[in-house]
Amino acid sequence: MKIRIKSILFSLLTLPFMAISSEIITTNTTHLSNLQVPKTDKKIKVDAHIDEAIWQKALKIELNNVTWPYENTRAPVKTEAYVIENGDTLYVAFKAFDPKPHEIRARLTDRDKNWGDDRVAIKIDTYNDHALAYQFFINPLGTQSDVLENELTKSESSSWDVIWDSAGRITKFGYIVEVAIPLRTLNFNDQLDIQQWGMEFVRFYPRDTQLRISHMEIDHDNSCFICQMPTLQGFKGAKQGKNLSFVPTFVSGSSEYRDLSETNDWDTETNTDVGLDIKWGITPDTTLNATFNPDFSQVEADSGQLNVNNTFALFTPEKRSFFLANEDAFSTPVDLIYTRNINNPDFGAKLAGKVDQHSFAGFIANDKSTTFILPGNLGSSLYELDEESTNGAFRYRYAVDKETLIGATSTLRNSDSYSNIITSIDGKYKLTDSDTFNVQIMNSTTDIDSYIIDDMKTGDYGDEQALRAETLNNSDTSYEIDYRHENKDWFVRLTRQDIGKDFRADLAFFNNTDYIKNIVGGGYNWHGNTDDWWSRIQVNGDWDISTNQDGDKIEEEFEIYFSVNGPKQSYVRPGIVIRENTSSRIDTSVLSLKDNTYVFDEKMFTFWGEFQATADIWFGNYFETGKRIDYANNQLVDSFSMEPGFNWNINTRTQSNLTFNYRTLSKGGSNLLVAKLTDYRLSYQFSIRSFLRLSIVYADISRNLDLYNNPDDYNATYKSLSTQLLYSYKVNPQTLFFVGYSDGGYQDDALEDITKDSRSVFLKMSYAWLR
Structure with a gap:
């Protein structure tokens, strides 16, 4: 995972090392080419004890190079990795x-929660094509995290979960970790007699500075770290x-709900059901996932979000396993798939594969109702259609070579009265190690029955959305062009995004339409040495301007930030944001922006700071103060916010x-709005x-309605409280078991206290049969 960049020199101390047989093959960062992974015909018990004779035949690799935050300095601690395989499983042991x-x-x-710990890691590019890397992280007690790194989108996803084994124990000299990764969890071309995989072995050493220690050197002038992984050969006949x-x-559960505006009587819903998930490796390179009668309810509560003084819909991350499977295969420069739009399907199927330079993926799922975003250029809202829909997506990508990728994507949402289809082509070209160019061109076609359009025009979805309903049954195009230069000292970004007036991407999280945005940004890095109190200093910023398709300005923004990584894994980033921004239309009966908007000059000072106070305590805080738009009253007000963690x-x-x-939000010394979320x-x-x-998630929002233009649209007081108690065994x-209880309630001007309006108990069990 990406590391918080921190710093300080660690004293280089020595410690007697445990003896290892001279039969073990050794290597270092100066001799990494053509390494051979030895093969055995035996299985290894994963227990963090590596005294079996079989480990004496392993390839021994020394991790002695700090690759972050410094560039290839000598590691202050000794780490050894041992690698061997038996045709079915890759075994790796670490002595840290x-x-x-x-x-x-x-x-x-729990899984994927060990990021602040000491850790070791294995990073694997099975196709050695620099497109994707599997990453396995293990802490000294054996806890696991697994992550997919996608070079196309420069993103990492911890939602990828596979079955593998690990164990760890702390010793007198440090710690030992032992890992077994079944080859069945990795996609690779098993038609090859000998595999050639890009592999990196890593140790994370979090003290005053968190160091990333590797067996390889990394050139920070090359923005692709996957591309630099050395090749290991072996796995003959795997x-x-x-x-x-x-x-x-x-699954089984009982839920109770009530509408507090109408009655205090509870309505009860019970649910006991069975489902089935199937995964089939049709070929070594092609996998089918299918789910029947799935339970797609959320097991763990989403993080709380404040939805105040905001004109656009909020984003909620996906957590459901079916949609997370192979999600990287659908990645494009402009994300066209947001599966949280699919609320309650009865079935789903997903196919993903890779053959030579070709990769493909597709999924289809129904939904008992249909929810989508009504986009605009000054705001958006959600629309729910009470019809079952079919939802699908297909993605194809061709790797011309290691520098050039081209792809095509299509998405579909369709019901009896509505459909939205997207077709897209995209390309990525890596001009140099530091320069990357991405482009994506998209077309949408939308068809909606007239009664839905009438509902959008008369319902409470916003004035802009009502006007745009007139032209929903249209096709339109959009595109994005993005150029980035990144080396260790400086970086530049040039981006243009052009979204047509009638463009709709209803399977995506797409808030904007009739929108053109140009961005010019960049920055410079200063790099500390191991004897400096700081490890990195950066100045960065950007200028962007947004208009509608007629060229009328929506927003123009300039922002600049100064950041320092220092002791105690600290990071501070003060910044200034200056923005000319549009609040709303003056005449809401027309879409035109020219001479028809409230425009204000926003100015904010921002500050983010975090540090690891002790090994067990982390503190961070975001702070912002300045002038912001009060969207409810079309005025510029004093704004203050902080978000400590x-x-x-x-x-x-x-x-x-x-x-x-x-x-x-305040005006003339009087608060219009005070919002708190815990x-x-x-x-x-x-x-x-x-x-x-x-x-526990608690919200408390109060408004001084005497200062509001439309006080009847708001509550003076709104409070909500939701709780969840969850037990999990995985x-x-x-193969897992969940049981839990949750409830929720609220208070508004009509209620004297927070009153529960929902409560539920639930149980979920699943068992994996593997062949």
Whole structure:
């Protein structure tokens, strides 16, 4: 994962090393080409004890190079990796030496939660085409995180979960980690007699500075780190096997709801159901995922969000396993797929594969109702159509060579009265190691029955959306062109996004239409040495201007930031934002912006700071003050906000996470709006496999309606409280058990206190049968 850039020199201390047989093959950063992974015919017990004779035949690799935040400096600690395979499984063991083992940071956590700990990692590019890397992270207690790194989108996703085995233990000299990765979890061309995989072995060493230590050197002038991984050869005759899994699921629950504006009586809904998830490796390179009668309800509560003084819909990340599977295969420069739009399907199927230079992916799922965004250039809203819909997407990509990619994408949403189809082509060209060019061209076609258009025009969806309903049954095009230069010292970004007046991408999270945005940005880095108190200083900023398709200005913004990475893994970033911004139309009966908008000059000072106060306590805070638009009243007001966060690892098993969001809008010294949001999570980890988690989200919003232009549209007081208690036991990501209770309630001007309007208990079980 990306590291917070921090700094300070660690004293180089020595420690006696455990003896390793001279039969083990050794290597270092000066001799990494044509390394051979030895093969055995035996299985290894994964228990963090590597005294078996089989490890004496392993390839030994030394991790002695700091690749971040410094560029290829000598590591202050010794780390050894041992690599061997048996045709079915890749085995890797790490011996991580530490001069002060008592300072090792390790917690029992759920999957994908160990990012602040000491960790070791394995990074694998099985096609060696520099497009995608599998990443496996393990802390000294054996907790796991697995991540996909996508070079096309420069993104990393921890939502990818596969079944693999790991163990770790802290020792007198440091710690040992042992890992077994079944080859069936990786896509590779098993028609090859000998595999040639790009591989990197990494250690993360978080002390005053978090160091990334590798067995290879990384050129920071090359923006592609995957491209620089050395090749390991071996896995002769390796096959992926049948790669077939059946995961039956059982869900049961009871929920109660009531409409507090009408009655205090509860309506009860009970649900007991079974479903089935299937994964089939049709070929070594092609995988089919299917789900029947799935339970797509959220197991864990979403993080709280404040939806105040905002004209656009809020984004909520996807957490459902079917949609997360192979999500990287659908990646494009402009994201065209937001699966949270699909609320409640009965079935889904997804196919993804790669053959030589060709990769493809597609999915289809129904939905019992249809929700989509009504976009605009000054705001957006959500529309729900009470009709079942069919939703699908297809993606194809061709790697011309390691520098050039071209692709095509299509998405579909269709019901009896509505359809939206997107077709798109895109390309990526890497001009040099530091220069990348992306382009994407999109076309949309929308067809909606007249009764829906009439509802949009008369319903409470916004004046702009009502006007745009007149032209929904149209086709239109959009495009984005993006150029980036990135080297270790400086970076430049040039972007143009052009979205047509009638362009709609209803399977995407697409808030804007009739919109053109140009961005020019860049910055410069200064790099510290290991004896400096800081590791990196950066100045960066950008200028952007947005207009509608007629050239009328919507927004023009300039922002500049100064950042420093320092001791205690600290990071501070003050900044200034100056923005000429449009609030709303004066005459809401027309879409024109010229001489028809309220325009204000916003000026804000921002500050983000974070630091690791101790090994167990992290604190961060975002602060902003200045002049902002009050969208409810079309005026410029004084704005203040802060978002502190506090994470405390109370002990190895118990973690506490608190975030607080506080915002005010004021005019002439009087508050128009005060909004507070508290999100608290307390987790107790019984073991690597099981935890108990309490979640509490509390919102408190108050308004001085005497200062509002339309006071009847708002509540003077609104409070809400939701809680969830969840117990989880996971044998692996597919064999698991959840049981929990949740409730929610609110208070508005009609209620004296927070009153519950929902409560539920739920249970979910699944079991993975693997062949």
